[in-house]
Amino acid sequence: xxxxxxxxxxTPENNITVVSSDGKEFLLDLKLTEQSETLARLISNFEYxxxxxxxxxxxxxxxxxxxxxxxxxxxxxxxxxxxxxxNDIHYSTSFTFETWVEEYLNIPNxxxxxxxxxxxxxxxxxxxxxxxxxxxxxxxxxSAEQIRTVLNIKTDVKNDVYTGIxxxxxxxxxxxxxxxxxxxxxxxxx
Amino acid sequence: xxxxxxxxxxxxxxxxxxxxxxxxxSTQSLRKVCRDLRNFIDDVIxxxxxxxxxxxxxxxxxxxxxxxxxxxxxxxxxxxxxxCVVVGGGKNEKLMEGQEFARIFWNDFEEMLKYQKSxxxxxxxxxxxxxxxxxxxxxxxxxxxSTGILELVKANLSARIHPLQTNFIQINALHQNEVMSILPxxxxxxxxxxxxxxxxxxxxxxFDIPEILNLEQWKKSTxxxxxxxxxxxxxxxxxxxxxxxxxxxxxLDGGSVVSMGSKFLNSxxxxxxxxxxNESMGGGSLTGQLIEKLGEPxxxxxxxxxxTWFFQYDxxxxxxxxxxxSSGEKVVSYKRIRPEEVPDDADILG
Numbered sequence: 001x002x003x004x005x006x007x008x009x010x011t012p013e014n015n016i017t018v019v020s021s022d023g024k025e026f027l028l029d030l031k032l033t034e035q036s037e038t039l040a041r042l043i044s045n046f047e048y049x050x051x052x053x054x055x056x057x058x059x060x061x062x063x064x065x066x067x068x069x070x071x072x073x074x075x076x077x078x079x080x081x082x083x084x085x086x087n088d089i090h091y092s093t094s095f096t097f098e099t100w101v102e103e104y105l106n107i108p109n110x111x112x113x114x115x116x117x118x119x120x121x122x123x124x125x126x127x128x129x130x131x132x133x134x135x136x137x138x139x140x141x142x143s144a145e146q147i148r149t150v151l152n153i154k155t156d157v158k159n160d161v162y163t164g165i166x167x168x169x170x171x172x173x174x175x176x177x178x179x180x181x182x183x184x185x186x187x188x189x190x
Numbered sequence: 191x192x193x194x195x196x197x198x199x200x201x202x203x204x205x206x207x208x209x210x211x212x213x214x215x216s217t218q219s220l221r222k223v224c225r226d227l228r229n230f231i232d233d234v235i236x237x238x239x240x241x242x243x244x245x246x247x248x249x250x251x252x253x254x255x256x257x258x259x260x261x262x263x264x265x266x267x268x269x270x271x272x273x274c275v276v277v278g279g280g281k282n283e284k285l286m287e288g289q290e291f292a293r294i295f296w297n298d299f300e301e302m303l304k305y306q307k308s309x310x311x312x313x314x315x316x317x318x319x320x321x322x323x324x325x326x327x328x329x330x331x332x333x334x335x336s337t338g339i340l341e342l343v344k345a346n347l348s349a350r351i352h353p354l355q356t357n358f359i360q361i362n363a364l365h366q367n368e369v370m371s372i373l374p375x376x377x378x379x380x381x382x383x384x385x386x387x388x389x390x391x392x393x394x395x396x397f398d399i400p401e402i403l404n405l406e407q408w409k410k411s412t413x414x415x416x417x418x419x420x421x422x423x424x425x426x427x428x429x430x431x432x433x434x435x436x437x438x439x440x441x442l443d444g445g446s447v448v449s450m451g452s453k454f455l456n457s458x459x460x461x462x463x464x465x466x467x468n469e470s471m472g473g474g475s476l477t478g479q480l481i482e483k484l485g486e487p488x489x490x491x492x493x494x495x496x497x498t499w500f501f502q503y504d505x506x507x508x509x510x511x512x513x514x515x516s517s518g519e520k521v522v523s524y525k526r527i528r529p530e531e532v533p534d535d536a537d538i539l540g
Contacts, residue, residue: 144220
């Protein structure tokens with residue numbers, strides 16, 4: 001096992017078959033499934049890790065073949081990583097990512113949202129957390145207008161039915177002022 | 191792949207996780223993107239990661255500063271004859287016509303307090319009773335702003351289900367009310383340090399010291415002080431400006447106790463100070479060291495572990511009391527007392 005490469009093809013003894021929503025079958029190494037809490041629990045409950053147990057294909061009705069392909073790519077890259085631990089609060093502010101991760105997640109927003117849902121469904125905490133962080137990193141520090149552009153969201157400010165003038169819902173400056181205020185780059189002590 | 195997925199259609203777990211990586215300012219920006227996001231954020235109120243907040247208040251402006259993720263953010267709400275000018279980051283100016291600057295400040299600050307669920311490292315409130323830019327001329331109109339703000343702050347802090355938490359709180363003020371509208375409503379379990387300073391430029395000290403010393407926030411803190419504000423251009427030892435204070439030390443020696451005492455004895459503002467310590471440093475017990483330096487103490491016949499020395503203040507009708515209790519919680523206390531409080535059979539040293 002020591003010379004195992006991340007791309008080693010699974011053999012029938014150490015794998016299970018999963019079926020995507022569009023009916024495509026994927027042979028998945030049991031070692032890879034350890035990263036998915038959903039799959040790991042399923043394998044343990046049905047004793048799929050025993051060689052004498054018949055391994056029925058696992059239907060993943062929420063995941064398309066394209067998403068499954070993308071997820072397998074993630075699982076293989078992180079095959080030898082230590083088990084994911086939830087980091088402390090300081091970690092949450094870190095927006096630095098491995099180059100591989102940045103390239104992996106250089107995908108359109110809707111694909112990213114789908115991948116996030118898939119990561120949530122399969123319970124792959126490292127992938128889930130990374131996507132959340134990368135999404136936050138693309139939005140943080142931007143004004144409402146810039147966020148609308150990044151997320152392709154149209155404003156839903158309603159016009160007054162009588163005057164046609166946009167309704168100001170909240171007059172506080174946190175509505176109008178704060179977002180336009182830029183952060184100073186180097187903080188002096190308070 | 192085509193889908194109608196967007197940020198707002200994500201499951202709550204996912205959206206919450208994304209929001210948990212946001213700083214306060216970004217959350218506020220996101221809140222303005224669309225109605226659904228605003229409703230979600232208003233429901234969840236994600237915890238802000240602001241660690242320091244500072245407020246400076248006078249009759250013409252309020253400056254709100256906060257530090258989050260190592261970045262300082264500064265917003266000034268200034269009076270303008272046409273309304274309120276909001277200045278952010280020292281550059282972006284915005285006139286809000288017909289708006290009162292204190293109200294606009296409060297709208298922002300109240301919102302900010304809602305998100306402040308974790309403990310702050312520092313919370314500083316400075317009431318600028320004297321105009322620092324105008325030879326410390328008294329700002330007579332500050333009450334028109336500060337009275338209203340204090341009522342709002344007090345109502346807000348006292349109504350919180352989980353009291354505001356901060357490790358260090360500093361209040362620069364002139365009146366007791368300015369301290370008592372804030373300090374008693376801070377979570378006493380988290381306060382480590384309380385600093386109260388007289389407003390810069392003030393000559394009279396108007397605090398009710400015993401009332402402050404009686405607060406749980408003061409009692410639970412380990413390093414606190416009430417100080418007379420000094421002119422920073424003439425640096426002087428902060429001990430000389432100490433009105434009251436407390437300190438916890440691991441070890442204490444007789445020399446330090448005596449030298450600190452002599453500073454308090456030469457200070458015109460000093461009233462009360464106590465030092466809790468675990469063990470004595472130097473040769474022998476602290477009590478022994480003090481007897482060697484100060485002579486025989488007064489013992490009252492009831493508290494056998496309590497040794498007291500009395501000294502006459504120069505040019506004041508007060509007596510300085512130095513007391514050492516070495517049983518239980520070991521403490522050295524200094525206190526300015528009236529001559530009639532000195533027991534009849536005690537000697538007052540020169």
